[in-house]
Amino acid sequence: MDGVHDMGGMDGFGKVEAEPNEPVFHAPWEGRVLAMQRALGYAGAWPIDASRFAQERLPPRVYLAASYYQRWALAMERNLIERGYAEADEISSGRALRSGKPLARKLSPEVVTQGMTRGSFYRQAQAPARFKPGDRVRTKNIHPPTHTRLPRYARGRLGVIELVHGCHAFPDTMAIDKGDNPQWLYTVMFEGKELWGPDADPTVRISIDAFEPYLDPA
């Protein structure tokens, strides 16, 4: 979806300001949110793409005003309700009023190390890769109302395949519960001028990681 989360190339946000000696968490609740997210991910409650999509669907003013972990918490509440894991009255009252929905597994202290290891997104290829390094491609000009990982600034642009990362689960379908739909994943490199016009810095090149359905031969 064409939301405010898709920030690449926007102006007006100002300078990047690093915080000296930044703590890992700025408040205890941030760590609780992160850990709950990991635990629910381990339990198989929903895929990471659905977490991202829920954040993208926050009203723009909420998205922009919220901190990173606030967005996570809001997206988590949304997914819990939409997927029937909890109801709004339970979340607002802070009490479980009904029994839980079964989950595949539960993250216990004994399996925390496994639960924190990042899973693999590789999937069995359904067809040979269409592109190889060096191939010229044009990204599609698509504007799906649902989740996509093709940023706006790189749509309809001419690029070159630089790396082939194997066949991966496809976020665009994972986010809306339409399955893994395995797709080849490539690093596609663009010249700065192709993305930002003739005044762009000629020494800059930008790449995205693009799934095969985002690409046409060029």
Add this chain to the structure above:
Amino acid sequence: MAQHEHDEHGSELSEMQLRVRALETVLTEKGYIDPAALDLIIDAYETKIGPHTGARVVAKAWHDPAFKRALLDDGSKAVRALGHESRVGEHLVALENTPARHNMVVCTLCSCYPWDVLGLPPVWYKSAPYRSRAVKDPRGVLADFGVALPVSTEIRVWDSTAETRFLVLPMRPSGTEDWSEERLAQLVTRDAMIGTGLPKRPQEVG
């Protein structure tokens, strides 16, 4: 720990604290989560997982040409073979800086970051200014960090739009030829491995 100091300020933070506590209670009562497991996750990110892991990887690559080749060939496999505390997942790609090319990593769509080797991302990495400008004005962003690179150096920005994670392998500072791996690791900053900074100079660590 420092984060507790921030917690008492402002009704917004207190409100979040209450809201998140309510959420945790509901999820616990419903049997979805175990708070003791959450404690361990938080402890791991506060005390075990951080940029020191990435720094050791970079230092080893500087010190051991065979490891450097393995790292550039398959980042996940090479890092996994080191057997660090944080078990690295799949899809890690190491990007080598050279005099001709400087790599910089961003995630414009959310805030994807190589947690396994760098820990949790700093706030600036997740902020709108960085996510919006890194792909369009990377030299301007570098200037915000006090980094000026020669105009002859190509700036290569990697937008992490999938589950691939990128780790920048900075250039080894000169004057460190006889340094041990452990000593070299002290030169490697988090920002150098994101591409918004450079390694420390030898005289900075002694």
